[in-house]
């Protein structure tokens with residue numbers, strides 16, 4: 001039966017022999033795609049009297065939404081925090097290479113840098129759709145410089161900044177360009193941070209709490225003002241204390257405004273967080289968990305010395321330290337390996353592990369009506385995976401943009 005061309009001339013693809021992640025469950029259904037979007041087959045059959053033009057046997061793959069990485073500092077030798085003349089070529093290289101790890105869109109992340117770096121780099125970052133050229137760019141994540149000295153982690157102390165009389169104007173003077181900015185990580189205990197959080201939120205920029213010594217009530221106040229995310233939970237914040245659990249306490253706080261959800265990033269690489277801590281976070285607040293790589297330039301390269309903004313980093317296996325210290329600084333983990341580690345460490349379901357890298361980051365950014373699910377009419381950004389969650393093939397807007405050499409359909 002030929003497909004009905006009254007609605008569209010575009011070919012209709014039917015991915016068969018697969019289990020697709022939909023409504024929080026892996027379901028033995030086919031995935032239908034037309035014009036880069038997920039198609040509702042019932043509408044196709046009954047309204048359009050149409051059918052598939054091309055059928056593809058997925059060889060019993062799991063099909064999941066493409067992964068979304070909201071914190072990635074670089075990879076494959078590229079450091080997004082360097083003020084180079086051609087930022088685009090570095091971003092393009094990373095966006096190409098992460099396709100093999102299942103990432104179909106991401107937020108290039110800049111660590112604390114002098115204002116001159118933001119002024120040079122930010123105008124060169126543009127939000128763009130993904131495709132064969134690489135993963136889509138959802139906007140920049142600026143981590144610092146408005147963070148705590150005590151919890152600076154790998155961020156260079158002499159570039160840290162505070163909000164003075166200008167408050168939001170101080171932030172604007174530092175970054176100068178906000179058009180491409182999607183997330184700002186700041187320490188909510190800084191004076192005048194409430195005004196800044198409100199203004200960023202008003203502009204649709206997600207505020208994340210991190211690199212901070214905030215107590216729980218300061219963190220709750222920041223959430224009331226609009227903050228929705230916690231940057232790499234447990235790392236670079238006060239450790240959980242039962243009388244004042246600090247930012248970590250947001251996971252079970254009863255002071256979160258109604259219908260609001262606080263999300264939290266986890267670097268699930270087996271290094272940054274003990275598996276027991278990962279389980280505590282996940283069991284306390286499963287729907288808020290967002291897997292991030294926090295990957296640095298050394299991701300995808302041999303161990304050795306790499307940069308992270310103004311710092312030199314030594315990579316040894318999965319450990320990444322500021323040279324000459326034991327201060328952890330980003331990771332060299334890939335997103336697919338974080339998903340597998342999360343699954344193994346928490347004993348969660350495959351669905352839960354996949355949603356932590358797709359649905360949850362999409363909800364955090366408020367783009368779940370376009371990405372992060374396989375719901376009808378969403379962008380057809382998806383992955384074919386084997387049962388151990390190794391990526392077999394990556395699709396963006398219905399087009400195959402990467403596949404294993406040995407996997408053909």
Ligand SMILES: [Zn+2]
Nearest residue numbers: 143153232236
């Ligand atoms: Zn950090």
